[in-house]
Amino acid sequence: MSVLVYTESEKGKFKKNAFEAASYASAVAKMMDTTVTAIAFNSTDNESLGEYGVSKVMNVADDSLTTFNAGAYAASIAEAVKSTDAKVVILSSSTDTKYLAPLLSAKLSAGYAPNVVQAPDSTSPFTVKRTAFSNKGFAHTQIDTDIKIVGVSNNAFGAHENKVDVSVEDISGTADSATNDTKSVEIDKVVGKATIADADIVVSAGRGMKGPENWGMIEELADVLGAATACSKPVSDLGWRPHGEHVGQTGKPVASNLYIAIGISGAIQHLAGVSASKTKVVINNDPEAPFFKAADYGIVGDAFEVVPQLIEKLKDFKAQNG
Numbered sequence: 001m002s003v004l005v006y007t008e009s010e011k012g013k014f015k016k017n018a019f020e021a022a023s024y025a026s027a028v029a030k031m032m033d034t035t036v037t038a039i040a041f042n043s044t045d046n047e048s049l050g051e052y053g054v055s056k057v058m059n060v061a062d063d064s065l066t067t068f069n070a071g072a073y074a075a076s077i078a079e080a081v082k083s084t085d086a087k088v089v090i091l092s093s094s095t096d097t098k099y100l101a102p103l104l105s106a107k108l109s110a111g112y113a114p115n116v117v118q119a120p121d122s123t124s125p126f127t128v129k130r131t132a133f134s135n136k137g138f139a140h141t142q143i144d145t146d147i148k149i150v151g152v153s154n155n156a157f158g159a160h161e162n163k164v165d166v167s168v169e170d171i172s173g174t175a176d177s178a179t180n181d182t183k184s185v186e187i188d189k190v191v192g193k194a195t196i197a198d199a200d201i202v203v204s205a206g207r208g209m210k211g212p213e214n215w216g217m218i219e220e221l222a223d224v225l226g227a228a229t230a231c232s233k234p235v236s237d238l239g240w241r242p243h244g245e246h247v248g249q250t251g252k253p254v255a256s257n258l259y260i261a262i263g264i265s266g267a268i269q270h271l272a273g274v275s276a277s278k279t280k281v282v283i284n285n286d287p288e289a290p291f292f293k294a295a296d297y298g299i300v301g302d303a304f305e306v307v308p309q310l311i312e313k314l315k316d317f318k319a320q321n322g
């Protein structure tokens with residue numbers, strides 16, 4: 001018996017959430033007195049998982065699976081669960097795992113708890129703490145099925161080094177005709193920028209920016225900080241910014257270490273997507289803007305005056321501190 005973790009990669013390299021999921025799997029394995037096996041797809045840096053407590057990597061080396069395919073990935077992971085007799089399967093929180101988790105749950109007759117934020121309260125019964133009500137509360141959820149699937153929130157448990165010896169085995173993918181009805185035919189991806197899901201810092205702006213022509217300073221601030229850019233829903237609805245940047249209840253969740261909100265009012269639907277971020281800085285010219293109630297730091301001021309000054313100060317700071 002082992003704990004199995006699905007480690008996501010892109011172009012052969014593991015994503016940050018893969019190391020977080022591996023660390024979580026390692027914590028669960030410790031509680032259950034067992035080891036961690038990872039399943040990866042066409043990954044080239046498998047040994048790196050040993051740094052996070054993974055003792056065996058099953059790498060699906062299959063040219064037909066270089067891009068995510070929910071049905072085929074679920075089939076291969078289910079096969080790995082059976083061959084390793086895993087009782088707990090760990091996933092990260094991503095768009096891909098949103099497709100993957102229900103398929104896997106159905107295939108394995110396994111209960112699935114998403115949005116988990118800390119190591120299990122107990123493994124017998126198996127109980128985990130997860131966010132609920134759009135991050136407004138927590139639920140302690142007990143999974144009673146023989147096999148349990150846990151989805152770990154990004155940036156919640158963290159990646160923890162815990163070096164062990166690791167072996168890597170290349171395996172073939174498992175064909176799955178039943179669930180192959182949907183597949184990605186084209187992926188239109190922003191290149192060369194930090195993504196909202198992986199970024200440590202997110203600079204986000206709203207309708208207070210008045211128009212798309214004013215996003216230069218938002219992008220400049222993001223560049224100085226090495227941050228991803230994001231926006232409120234109306235901004236993407238108006239076509240000022242791409243839909244992929246829209247955060248909130250109906251957009252992407254953000255769990256960054258720093259979230260800077262500029263000209264965003266802080267409507268409940270927006271806050272629902274950013275409440276998992278650790279430090280929130282709000283810049284708004286209305287001292288009554290609701291976002292200030294959720295902020296750790298607030299600047300009451302005109303974004304068109306505050307942001308350029310912030311950029312200048314950050315550039316000076318970087319020049320002086322290398």
Ligand SMILES: Cc1cc2nc3c(=O)[nH]c(=O)nc-3n(C[C@H](O)[C@H](O)[C@H](O)COP(=O)(O)OP(=O)(O)OC[C@H]3O[C@@H](n4cnc5c(N)ncnc54)[C@H](O)[C@@H]3O)c2cc1C
Binds near residue numbers: 267284
């Ligand atoms: C079912 C449903 C789901 C929704 N889902 C989402 C969602 O996922 N994400 C989301 O964001 N919204 C969502 N919304 C919309 C949400 O209710 C708000 O309407 C939206 O978040 C407001 O966007 P905003 O803050 O950019 O714009 P506004 O509400 O127009 O606020 C603009 C802010 O900018 C400030 N401002 C103006 N000028 C300046 C200046 N010069 N300098 C500094 N500040 C300035 C203003 O004081 C104001 O606070 C949803 C709504 C519904 C009904």
